[in-house]
Amino acid sequence: MDVPSILVLLVVLLIALVAFSLLRKSPQLPGFSELSEVLTNVRIELKGLSEKVQSVEQNQNQANQSISSLDTGLAKADVLTRSIADAAEAIRTQLSSTKSDIASLQTLVKAKQEVEQRTSDAVKRLEAIIAGTQTKGAAGENILEHVFSKLPIE
Numbered sequence: 649m650d651v652p653s654i655l656v657l658l659v660v661l662l663i664a665l666v667a668f669s670l671l672r673k674s675p676q677l678p679g680f681s682e683l684s685e686v687l688t689n690v691r692i693e694l695k696g697l698s699e700k701v702q703s704v705e706q707n708q709n710q711a712n713q714s715i716s717s718l719d720t721g722l723a724k725a726d727v728l729t730r731s732i733a734d735a736a737e738a739i740r741t742q743l744s745s746t747k748s749d750i751a752s753l754q755t756l757v758k759a760k761q762e763v764e765q766r767t768s769d770a771v772k773r774l775e776a777i778i779a780g781t782q783t784k785g786a787a788g789e790n791i792l793e794h795v796f797s798k799l800p801i802e
Contacts, residue, residue, distance in 0.1 A: 655701055662693055770795055 666686050774792060 655697060658697055659690075659694060662690060662697075666690060767799065770799065 666689065774795065
């Protein structure tokens with residue numbers, strides 16, 4: 649039911665209540681002064697009802713404004729949430745890429761360390777050969793030639 653329908657229903661009920669009350673008090677019809685008094689009371693009640701209805705309408709308008717503000721706030725929050733979700737996804741992608749890059753770098757560093765270790769071992773063997781006797785010198789030169797031919801050139 650809308651507000652005007654409720655108001656009309658209340659007025660009819662009020663008039664019926666007043667009429668019933670008057671008929672109960674005296675079986676005869678009320679006089680002009682009693683009718684005037686009843687109408688004055690009805691006007692006062694109607695004014696009170698009108699003020700209450702107006703108050704309800706104001707409260708309803710305020711509630712509608714609050715709901716509208718809430719809708720606007722929720723829309724903004726939704727936009728921000730989507731933006732944050734997009735940023736988080738971009739960060740996840742970058743972290744995954746960085747993790748892959750770090751794994752590749754670790755593999756390269758390990759391979760380089762192995763080459764350096766082999767080179768260091770070869771140099772130690774060469775030092776031992778060169779530091780050996782004269783008879784070993786000729787053999788050492790042959791070995792040096794062989795080792796140097798197999799070393800990677802960087």
